[in-house]
Amino acid sequence: MTKTLQAVRGMKDILPDEAEIWENFEDIIRDWLKCYGYRPIRMPIVEPEPLFRRAIGEVTDIVEKEMYAFEDAANGERLALRPEGTAGCVRATVIQRNLVTSGGPQRLYYLGPMFRHERPQGERYRQFHQVGVEALGFAGPDIDAELIVMCARLWGQLGLTDVKLELNSLGSVEERASHREALVAYLEANRDKLDEDSQRRLHSNPLRILDTKNPAMQEVVEAAPRLAEHLGEESLAHFAGVQALLNEAGIAFRINHRLVRGLDYYNRTVFEWVSGQLGAQGTVCAGGRYDALVGQLGGKPMPAAGFAVGVERLLALWRESGELEFAVERSAPDVYVVHQGERAQRLGFCAAEALRDIGFDVLMHCGDGSFKSQMRKADASGATLALVIGEEEAAAGEVGIKPLRNDDEQSRVSFQALPEAVAGAIYGIETPQDYIPQAEEGQGVEHGSV
Numbered sequence: 001m002t003k004t005l006q007a008v009r010g011m012k013d014i015l016p017d018e019a020e021i022w023e024n025f026e027d028i029i030r031d032w033l034k035c036y037g038y039r040p041i042r043m044p045i046v047e048p049e050p051l052f053r054r055a056i057g058e059v060t061d062i063v064e065k066e067m068y069a070f071e072d073a074a075n076g077e078r079l080a081l082r083p084e085g086t087a088g089c090v091r092a093t094v095i096q097r098n099l100v101t102s103g104g105p106q107r108l109y110y111l112g113p114m115f116r117h118e119r120p121q122g123e124r125y126r127q128f129h130q131v132g133v134e135a136l137g138f139a140g141p142d143i144d145a146e147l148i149v150m151c152a153r154l155w156g157q158l159g160l161t162d163v164k165l166e167l168n169s170l171g172s173v174e175e176r177a178s179h180r181e182a183l184v185a186y187l188e189a190n191r192d193k194l195d196e197d198s199q200r201r202l203h204s205n206p207l208r209i210l211d212t213k214n215p216a217m218q219e220v221v222e223a224a225p226r227l228a229e230h231l232g233e234e235s236l237a238h239f240a241g242v243q244a245l246l247n248e249a250g251i252a253f254r255i256n257h258r259l260v261r262g263l264d265y266y267n268r269t270v271f272e273w274v275s276g277q278l279g280a281q282g283t284v285c286a287g288g289r290y291d292a293l294v295g296q297l298g299g300k301p302m303p304a305a306g307f308a309v310g311v312e313r314l315l316a317l318w319r320e321s322g323e324l325e326f327a328v329e330r331s332a333p334d335v336y337v338v339h340q341g342e343r344a345q346r347l348g349f350c351a352a353e354a355l356r357d358i359g360f361d362v363l364m365h366c367g368d369g370s371f372k373s374q375m376r377k378a379d380a381s382g383a384t385l386a387l388v389i390g391e392e393e394a395a396a397g398e399v400g401i402k403p404l405r406n407d408d409e410q411s412r413v414s415f416q417a418l419p420e421a422v423a424g425a426i427y428g429i430e431t432p433q434d435y436i437p438q439a440e441e442g443q444g445v446e447h448g449s450v
């Protein structure tokens with residue numbers, strides 16, 4: 001027997017009940033970003049593979065093991081499904097175009113799928129989604145603080161109370177080099193305490209050893225030389241500037257000396273928002289400053305900072321908090337059209353269109369079914385009203401209106417009086433004309449001839 005076709009492991013279908021939650025969430029996200037002046041950008045999901053190798057770094061988990069890279073069968077070009085959005089965003093706006101030079105600093109965001117070939121577990125997938133936020137062309141600590149403050153506002157809007165901020169500074173390239181020397185010397189001296197992965201990275205990416213999740217290595221990395229001890233005056237002032245603004249905004253944070261981030265392009269401020277409720281997948285949002293990235297990709301160096309929110313993890317937290325169900329509007333039609341007979345069906349179609357013209361959501365019963373079974377479907381749809389049209393109503397050019405959510409009697413009105421009567425029944429008002437939502441000019445279609 002052949003196996004039923006299944007979605008790829010680690011890539012999940014988002015079915016309607018869940019997709020509605022996503023759409024509600026995306027509305028909240030767009031409003032939130034707009035209120036800070038961030039504008040949308042949409043990049044391709046597939047990019048040239050070298051973009052990620054150069055941006056993220058060769059010796060990183062993503063490039064070494066997690067990237068979906070492949071050859072374009074037609075021309076042999078190396079391509080990759082994007083594992084993150086920053087590289088593509090910078091490619092599109094700064095490397096390929098000069099948006100910042102021509103239009104000034106840019107506040108941008110995107111929301112979409114990312115792909116990493118890692119082991120699926122908890123809220124860790126192979127296709128997952130990020131809200132990415134990038135501020136390009138800003139050098140000061142003020143934008144770092146803005147990025148963090150806006151995250152705090154989002155947690156507040158979603159009603160999340162248990163997301164904690166961890167902060168660190170990675171300094172400049174030179175400061176990292178000086179720290180690296182001390183770190184490698186220390187790790188060399190403690191080589192026997194390092195696991196295989198860390199021994200391999202000792203010279204290629206020693207900083208990453210600091211954020212190892214291996215419990216056996218916690219002690220040795222905790223005692224390692226700290227980056228903070230190698231920061232120069234400018235980096236210290238920048239870090240102090242960020243902290244001062246966070247304190248001003250009343251945002252609590254913990255300085256985590258071992259927070260180094262998994263992507264190579266970060267410098268100075270790095271941060272993570274972590275929840276205790278998602279197990280080992282506790283980071284819902286991560287970001288920082290990446291002043292070196294543009295230069296690394298061949299552009300004229302330009303300061304920048306940003307972060308990415310893991311959508312699946314944030315939604316899981318939101319659900320866990322119990323706040324999600326209050327905030328999400330389930331879609332139910334205003335009106336469900338029940339009909340019997342050919343003439344009634346035709347009148348029903350016209351009635352439905354006439355109500356849609358003035359802004360109501362209408363579900364037309366399609367297919368056969370007795371009045372009774374259609375009424376059951378109307379009820380189950382969550383509609384406020386049923387329009388009931390039988391042979392008799394159709395012959396008279398009239399329509400029955402049956403409230404489904406209260407004990408009001410069924411009424412009967414002429415087709416012409418329908419919009420007003422439906423608005424009256426839904427809004428419960430006596431002079432409904434003023435309240436009928438108007439369709440955009442020119443969109444309306446003439447109905448009424450049956």
Ligand code: ATP
Pocket residue numbers: 084116118123124125126127128129130261262280281282283284285286287308309310311312313
């Ligand atoms: P982790 O340490 O959990 O692997 P990361 O450092 O690799 O995270 P980033 O590259 O900083 O993650 O991505 C930002 C956010 O995107 C993460 O904080 C997380 O919320 C989310 N994220 C990253 N990888 C995944 C994944 N495989 N599945 C679901 N969400 C993810």
Ligand code: MG
Pocket residue numbers: 061262
């Ligand atoms: Mg990862």
